[in-house]
Amino acid sequence: MGYGMDGLWARARRRLGRNRGARAGLVIVGTLAVAALLAPVLAPQPPGRMDLDRVLLPPGPGHPLGTDYFGRDMLSRLIYGARVSLTVGVVAQSLSATVGVTLGLVAGYCGGWTDLVIMRLVELMLCFPDLLLAVGLTVALGPGPYTLFLALGLVGWPGMARLVRGEALALRDREFLEAARATGTGPVRVLWGHLFPNCLSPVIIAVTGGMAACIMAEASLSFLGLGAQPPTPSWGSMLNLGRPYLHLAPHLVIFPGLAIALAVFGFNLLGDGLRDALDPRRSDFPG
Amino acid sequence: MPGKRRQVAVSGEEPRGDVLVEVKDLKKWFPVTGGVFGRLVGHVKAVDGVSFYIKPGETLGLVGESGCGKTTTGRVILRLLEPTEGAVYFEGANIFDLNREQMRRLRRQMQIVFQDPYSSLNPRMTVGDIVGEALEIHGVARGRSKEKRVRELLDVVGLNPQHIRRYPHEFSGGQRQRIGVARALALNPKLIICDEPVSALDVSIQSQILNLLEDLQAEFNLTYLFIAHNLSVVKHISDRVGVMYLGQVVELGGAEELFANPLHPYTEALLSAIPLPDPELKRDRIILEGDVPSPLNPPSGCHFHTRCRWVQPICRDENPPFVDVGDEHFVACHLRKTREKQ
Amino acid sequence: MSRLLELDKLKTYFYTEEGVVLAVDGVSFHIERGETLGVVGESGCGKSVTALSILRLVPNPPGRIIGGDILFEGQSILRKTEAQMRDLRGNDIAMIFQEPMTSLNPVYTCGEQIAEAIELHQGLRKREALEKAVDMLKLVGIPGPERRVREYPHQLSGGMRQRVMIAMALSCNPKLLMADEPTTALDVTIQAQILELMKDLKQELGMAIMLITHDLGVIAEMAKRVVVMYAGKVVEEADVAGLFRKPLHPYTEGLLSSIPRLNRPQGRLHVITGQVPNPVNLPPGCRFHPRCPYTEDICLQREPELVDTGGGRLVSCWVRAGGSRAEVA
Numbered sequence: 019m020g021y022g023m024d025g026l027w028a029r030a031r032r033r034l035g036r037n038r039g040a041r042a043g044l045v046i047v048g049t050l051a052v053a054a055l056l057a058p059v060l061a062p063q064p065p066g067r068m069d070l071d072r073v074l075l076p077p078g079p080g081h082p083l084g085t086d087y088f089g090r091d092m093l094s095r096l097i098y099g100a101r102v103s104l105t106v107g108v109v110a111q112s113l114s115a116t117v118g119v120t121l122g123l124v125a126g127y128c129g130g131w132t133d134l135v136i137m138r139l140v141e142l143m144l145c146f147p148d149l150l151l152a153v154g155l156t157v158a159l160g161p162g163p164y165t166l167f168l169a170l171g172l173v174g175w176p177g178m179a180r181l182v183r184g185e186a187l188a189l190r191d192r193e194f195l196e197a198a199r200a201t202g203t204g205p206v207r208v209l210w211g212h213l214f215p216n217c218l219s220p221v222i223i224a225v226t227g228g229m230a231a232c233i234m235a236e237a238s239l240s241f242l243g244l245g246a247q248p249p250t251p252s253w254g255s256m257l258n259l260g261r262p263y264l265h266l267a268p269h270l271v272i273f274p275g276l277a278i279a280l281a282v283f284g285f286n287l288l289g290d291g292l293r294d295a296l297d298p299r300r301s302d303f304p305g
Numbered sequence: 306m307p308g309k310r311r312q313v314a315v316s317g318e319e320p321r322g323d324v325l326v327e328v329k330d331l332k333k334w335f336p337v338t339g340g341v342f343g344r345l346v347g348h349v350k351a352v353d354g355v356s357f358y359i360k361p362g363e364t365l366g367l368v369g370e371s372g373c374g375k376t377t378t379g380r381v382i383l384r385l386l387e388p389t390e391g392a393v394y395f396e397g398a399n400i401f402d403l404n405r406e407q408m409r410r411l412r413r414q415m416q417i418v419f420q421d422p423y424s425s426l427n428p429r430m431t432v433g434d435i436v437g438e439a440l441e442i443h444g445v446a447r448g449r450s451k452e453k454r455v456r457e458l459l460d461v462v463g464l465n466p467q468h469i470r471r472y473p474h475e476f477s478g479g480q481r482q483r484i485g486v487a488r489a490l491a492l493n494p495k496l497i498i499c500d501e502p503v504s505a506l507d508v509s510i511q512s513q514i515l516n517l518l519e520d521l522q523a524e525f526n527l528t529y530l531f532i533a534h535n536l537s538v539v540k541h542i543s544d545r546v547g548v549m550y551l552g553q554v555v556e557l558g559g560a561e562e563l564f565a566n567p568l569h570p571y572t573e574a575l576l577s578a579i580p581l582p583d584p585e586l587k588r589d590r591i592i593l594e595g596d597v598p599s600p601l602n603p604p605s606g607c608h609f610h611t612r613c614r615w616v617q618p619i620c621r622d623e624n625p626p627f628v629d630v631g632d633e634h635f636v637a638c639h640l641r642k643t644r645e646k647q
Numbered sequence: 648m649s650r651l652l653e654l655d656k657l658k659t660y661f662y663t664e665e666g667v668v669l670a671v672d673g674v675s676f677h678i679e680r681g682e683t684l685g686v687v688g689e690s691g692c693g694k695s696v697t698a699l700s701i702l703r704l705v706p707n708p709p710g711r712i713i714g715g716d717i718l719f720e721g722q723s724i725l726r727k728t729e730a731q732m733r734d735l736r737g738n739d740i741a742m743i744f745q746e747p748m749t750s751l752n753p754v755y756t757c758g759e760q761i762a763e764a765i766e767l768h769q770g771l772r773k774r775e776a777l778e779k780a781v782d783m784l785k786l787v788g789i790p791g792p793e794r795r796v797r798e799y800p801h802q803l804s805g806g807m808r809q810r811v812m813i814a815m816a817l818s819c820n821p822k823l824l825m826a827d828e829p830t831t832a833l834d835v836t837i838q839a840q841i842l843e844l845m846k847d848l849k850q851e852l853g854m855a856i857m858l859i860t861h862d863l864g865v866i867a868e869m870a871k872r873v874v875v876m877y878a879g880k881v882v883e884e885a886d887v888a889g890l891f892r893k894p895l896h897p898y899t900e901g902l903l904s905s906i907p908r909l910n911r912p913q914g915r916l917h918v919i920t921g922q923v924p925n926p927v928n929l930p931p932g933c934r935f936h937p938r939c940p941y942t943e944d945i946c947l948q949r950e951p952e953l954v955d956t957g958g959g960r961l962v963s964c965w966v967r968a969g970g971s972r973a974e975v976a
Contacts, residue, residue, distance in 0.1 A: 032664075193425035197488065200383055201439040202412035215429035370834035477922045507689035507923060508861060512905035512916040519915070534835070541907035541916070564909065578839035580864035581910055582903065584887045592843055593836045596804040 033295035040291020046284030054100040061094035065251045074267040084269045086260065092269065095251040096277050102252040103281060106166055106245075107232040111225050113171030118178025119221060123209050125179065126186025136179065143176040149238060156244040166245055170232050181224055185217040219296035226292055230285035237278050253278050324358040324394075325496060325528050326382065331355045331391035333374075333381050337601060349600050351377040353552030353608075354391075356627065359496070364522065364529040366543030366560065368536055368575075372600055373549040375532045379498045382530065383417055384408060395496070413443055416489035420501035422481035426473040432459070432484055433469040439491045458487040461524075462517060479510035486517065490525070498530045503538060515542055536579055540564050545633070548572045551600055551608040554627065558634035568636040570613045607639065615640050649721030651855050652678040652701070652823060658714035659693075659700045666927035670696040672879035673715065675953065678823065683849065683856040685870030685887065687863065687902075691926055693879040694859045698825045702740060703732050720822075738768040741816035743809070745828035750812060751800040757784070757811045758796030761818050768819045783814040786851075788844055806837035810844065817848060825857045830865060842868060863906060867891060872959070875899050878924055878934040881953055884961040895962040897939045933965065941966045 034040045053060060062082075069089035077084045083092035125136040143151075152169040159165045189195065190213075198212050233253075239245035240254025248255065253274045260270030332355075334348035352374040359365045367375045380386045382393050384400055392399045395411065403411060419425035426435055437455045440446045446454050456466035462483040473481055482502060489497050499518065503511040519542065521527060533539050539546055540560050547557040548571065556569040567573045574591040581588075593612045598604055604611050610620040619639050627637040654675050661668035671693040678684045688694045699705045700712055703724060717724040719739065727735065744750040752760060761783055762776035771779065777796065784792035787810040800808055809829060816824055826845070830838035842865065849856060858869055866873055866887065873890050875883040875898065883896040894900040904917035921938040924930055930937050936946040945965045953963040962968045 193419040193421060194427040196380075196385055197417065197419065197425055197485075198427075198438070200385060200412065200417045201488075201492075202409045202442055203438065204442075207442075212427055212430075216427070218429075370836060479922060508863070508902055509689060509905055509919040509923070512907075512918050513920075515907070516916055516918055536835070537907040537909045540909055541913065575835060576909070578835045579909060580838070580842065580862065580868040582863035582867045582891065582906060582908070583910065584867040584891050586910065590839065590843070592839050596806055596837070597834070 031295075034291055037291045037294060039287045040295065043284050043287025043289075043291055046280060047288055050100050050104060050281055050284065053097050054104045057097045057101055061091075061097045063091040063094045065090065065095045065098040066249050067091070074263065074270075076267065077269060083273050084267070086256075086267075086270055087263060092273055095256060096253070096273060099251045099253045099256060099274070099277065100281075102163075102246050102250060103233045103236055103278075106163075106170060106236040107229040107285075109167040110170035110174060110232050111228050113167060114174030114178050114228065115221060115225055117171070118175035118180075119182050119214070119217070121175070122179040122182025122184075123186050123213060123217070126183040127190055127205075127209055127213060129187075129190070133183070137183070140176040140179050143172075148173045149235065152235060152239060153242065153244060156239065161244050161247055163246065163250075166236060166239065169239070170235055173235070174228055174232070178221070178224060178228075181220055182217050185220055186213055189213060189216055222296060223289055223293045226285055227289035230282040230289070233278060233281050233285070253281075323360065325361045325396060326530070327358040327392075327394040328378070328382065329356050329392045329394070331378065331381060331393065332389045333377050333386060334389045347601055350552050350603055351600055352381065352388075353600075353603065355549075355552070355554050357547055357554060357557055359528055359530060361495070361528055362522075362526055363544040364531050364542055366539035366546040367530065367532045367549060367554075368534060368539045368546060369549035370534060370575075370597060372551075372597060374552040374600070375534075375549050376500055378549075379417070379500050379530060379532050383415055383498060409443075413439075413492040414494050415496040415498065416492070416494040417498045417500060418482075418485050418489050418502045421505050422478050422485060423473075423505075425485055426481055428473055431470050431472055432464075432476075435473070435484060436487045436491055439488065443492060445492065454491070455487075458490055459484075461490065461521070462487045463513075477510075478506055479513055482506060482510075482514050483517065486514075486521070490521065493525070494527070496528045496530065498532065500532045501534065502531075504533060504535065511538070518542065536564075536575065548575065551598065551603050553608060553637065554635075555609065555638070556634075556636045557627075558636075559632065562632065562634055568630065568634070568641055569609075569638050570615055570640075571609045574612075607637070649718070650677050651680045651720060652857075653718040654697070654701075654715070655718065656715035657697065657700060657712070657717060659696050659705055659710060659712045661710045663709050663927070668926045669879045669929060670710070670926065671700060674876070674879070674881050675715075676874045676881060676884060678855050678857055680822070681849075681853050681855050682872065683858060683870050685866040685873040686857060686859045686876060687861065687866055687873060688876035689861055689923055691878075691923055692876040694876050695827050697876075698742065698827055698857065698859055701825065702736055702742060703727075704736075734768070737764050737816075737821070738819045739821055740823045740825065741819070741821040742825040742827065743812045743816050743829050745831050751808060753800055756797050756799055757803070761796075761811070761815045764815055765818050779818065780814070783818050784811070786817070786848070787811070787814045788840075789814075804837075805833055806840060809833060809837075809841055813841075813844065813848070817852065817854070820852065821854055823855045823857065825859070827859045828861070829858075831860065831862070838865075845869070863891075863903065875902075878926070878929060880934060880963065881961075882935065882963050884953070884959075886959055889958070889960060895956065895960065895967045896935075896964050897941055897967070898935050901938075901940075933963075 067090060071089065072085055073087050073089045075081055075085040081091050083096065085091055121136050125133040152173055155169040155172065156165050195208060195212055198208050236245055236252065237254030237257065240252045241258045243258060246252035246255050256274040257271055260274065263270050331352055333352040334350050336345055337347045337349055338344060339346040355378055367378065369375045377386065381388050388401060392401060395414065400411060433452065433455050436458055437451045440451050440454055452469065455469055459466045459469065464480060464483050473484065476484065503514050506514060515538065522529060531539060531542055543560045545558065546560050546563050547554045548569065550571050556563065556567065556572045563572065564576065567576055574593045577591045595612055598611055606622050607620040607625050610616045613620065617640060625637045625639045627635050629635050656673045656675055657671055658673055659671040661670055674693065674697055686694045696705065701717055701724065705712060712725060758777055758780045761780035762773065765771055765776040765779050766773060781792045781796050784795055789795050789807060789810050803811065830841050833841060845856065860866060870887050873885055873887050874881050875896065877898050883899050890899065891903065894903055901917065901919040905919055907913065907916060919938050924934060932948050933946040933951050936942045939946065943966060951963045951965045953961045954968045955961050956968050
């Protein structure tokens with residue numbers, strides 16, 4: 019429908035630019051994204067290349083972050099691991115955002131029985147611990163990247179639906195929606211053309227924060243052996259496989275752990291910065 | 306139910322021929338639920354038997370305090386809310402009998418201007434999209450021709466047509482209200498419902514918008530239903546004025562006549578309560594005691610009897626009929642005749 | 648005896664992302680003991696910020712009082728310590744706001760809220776304070792005060808809440824009551840009740856009232872003297888009858904002729920053209936000049952000062968009062 023967002027973005031950019039934490043977050047996330055995209059170029063070695071003569075080397079020349087028990091270069095594996103973590107984050111968040119936003123908008127705008135049914139479903143989903151649900155699903159469908167996307171996406175949507183429903187509920191009686199209906203605008207267009215753009219800020223914030231949660235969840239699942247399957251390197255599985263060598267070669271655990279911490283930290287910083295930048299309630303002059 | 310059914314002076318089953326809109330015994334009750342199981346505990350009788358008509362080209366003012374049902378009346382006439390009972394005839398056809406497609410077509414004929422110029426414009430849409438959306442939806446114009454028409458409309462309401470790509474937050478309150486007026490004008494409607502269009506504006510901006518509305522009415526032969534709580538504004542812009550109290554119209558008449566010669570005790574009190582910008586004018590005040598009763602459980606009989614200084618036993622038992630006392634001056638008061646003699 | 652309140656070239660600015668907002672920019676006026684001063688102006692003219700400055704409650708950041716002085720009974724408010732200010736607020740100077748729902752705390756009963764102020768400032772015990780609260784509710788005309796004192800704000804109607812606010816404000820016998828749009832959120836018939844109440848209480852208690860409003864009708868009804876503000880400045884000061892009979896400043900004149908009148912016939916409304924200026928980007932010279940029908944060259948270049956034209960009438964306008972042209976020459 020081509021409704022511009024210039025006002026929103028211009029202000030967000032200005033505020034983001036002034037927020038130090040957000041800038042740092044943006045740099046971290048940006049670096050990780052570039053690393054993931056350009057992994058084949060950046061990685062010094064293919065992540066799967068084994069060199070059984072040089073196993074469990076500590077960080078040093080030739081292997082800046084050392085090697086693992088198959089003699090694979092840790093740096094290369096970490097860079098490729100960013101691909102898995104970010105892809106899982108992006109795909110799972112897109113999935114949960116799509117489902118959550120749609121159901122949330124419908125529930126909040128339509129109200130009544132529709133709302134009741136959707137929200138009971140949301141509450142049902144929220145009854146299960148996230149990780150347990152993801153584990154259950156992975157066990158049922160067998161581990162693999164698609165299962166991972168599905169599991170994490172499924173875990174995320176109820177929260178999103180709840181958030182969007184709240185926004186929609188608050189906006190439902192605003193006069194511009196009434197104006198649209200008075201003009202004869204149909205419900206689909208009112209929902210997506212008028213209501214949705216006004217719910218966008220919290221959705222963007224939630225998605226950014228959700229990325230951090232997804233990376234954590236992916237790491238946890240992979241650590242449990244239910245995520246990315248060998249030989250695909252993922253930060254969580256690297257942690258898992260490095261665990262037996264904790265005393266012998268602590269770098270096998272330290273570096274993946276640091277990578278996870280850094281990514282989560284970056285997304286959280288960015289999320290907080292966006293919250294400040296996009297929140298229209300944050301005004302500078304009282305009156 | 307206490308009281309008899311309200312007699313309606315504008316009665317007769319057939320709609321009147323010479324009017325644009327006729328509202329007949331309109332009721333809008335909102336259910337109130339309570340308790341854990343959402344049991345129905347009562348109804349808010351926001352609009353409780355309202356009848357009036359609007360002639361083509363005139364401005365009918367509707368005044369009343371908050372909660373009197375004037376805004377709800379406007380929304381039901383536009384069918385943004387479905388009525389509980391009653392009918393609204395637009396050019397002779399009951400709009401509640403129309404199906405979806407017929408209603409959609411009718412929406413071109415009636416539009417609304419809202420009170421709050423901030424919440425009534427979508428902050429994420431440009432002025433061009435806000436004003437032009439109706440044209441697109443009704444297939445009147447799109448693309449270039451849409452833009453051309455929007456520019457014309459902006460010019461008509463006194464905005465710079467070059468600002469078509471700006472967002473609402475780049476405009477002041479008065480300018481935003483002009484955008485709202487342009488949106489309402491887009492489809493060349495016959496009726497515009499103005500719901501407190503100047504209440505949120507500064508005094509110096511109010512007069513700009515009032516004059517604009519008058520100019521547009523003359524230019525495009527518009528009919529207005531002008532809803533407001535400010536009696537001075539309503540008197541200024543209206544040809545006829547209806548006064549609402551607790552979901553009912555208690556008095557309706559020509560603007561000059563009503564303000565010079567109020568017949569209902571509520572109208573009288575309302576008029577005397579307004580502080581006039583004239584410090585040297587001395588006058589007697591009628592100060593109403595207490596608050597407006599809740600529309601959830603309005604008083605029996607005449608809804609105003611709890612605050613009326615002339616109250617008689619009959620007022621508590623019977624809802625007074627809404628009768629024409631001559632010259633299209635309607636009033637709903639049992640004591641009108643006795644008081645006239647005094 | 649010194650004047651009750653005197654503002655001397657008060658400047659309160661807000662430092663925001665968009666720039667510096669000159670919310671109050673050199674405002675001077677005074678209030679005598681026991682008088683009602685009306686402060687009129689449209690949104691953003693600085694009338695509310697002036698009141699907050701007097702109580703030193705300007706939100707900081709972004710706001711700050713950067714110049715001028717406020718004298719209360721001859722003493723500078725700006726030089727008082729925070730502890731002295733707390734003692735002054737509510738005790739000597741009380742304030743009521745536009746929105747009685749948001750200015751009452753929903754989790755305490757009306758009685759508790761009134762009693763708190765009394766305990767704090769008059770050193771009464773809780774029980775005595777609650778008894779006084781009942782008296783106060785009776786004073787402001789709330790029926791059944793013994794019962795109402797135990798009710799929560801949401802159980803009251805808008806008019807009743809504003810009465811509670813007034814009871815709270817008056818509980819310590821303030822010398823000055825500042826009322827910021829006290830009836831704007833109320834219906835006309837309730838407004839009439841509250842205005843009547845304020846008049847009666849002033850008679851009875853003898854405090855001064857600073858009545859801030861945009862409603863010229865309320866001003867005409869209540870005030871003795873009027874200060875008209877525009878874009879952070881006082882443009883005119885006059886006694887109420889004089890102001891309405893013959894406004895001097897073109898802004899006041901425009902304002903008075905642009906409101907619809909109930910009691911006199913009127914053709915097309917007069918219009919003040921243009922918009923209220925953006926507070927971070929004010930026009931040079933006289934701030935009203937882009938909207939003024941009488942603009943001369945000097946209005947574009949120099950800011951006029953508030954000049955005494957005699958008889959207690961002050962106006963800040965080059966055309967109408969020469970705005971200290973003598974100094975320029």
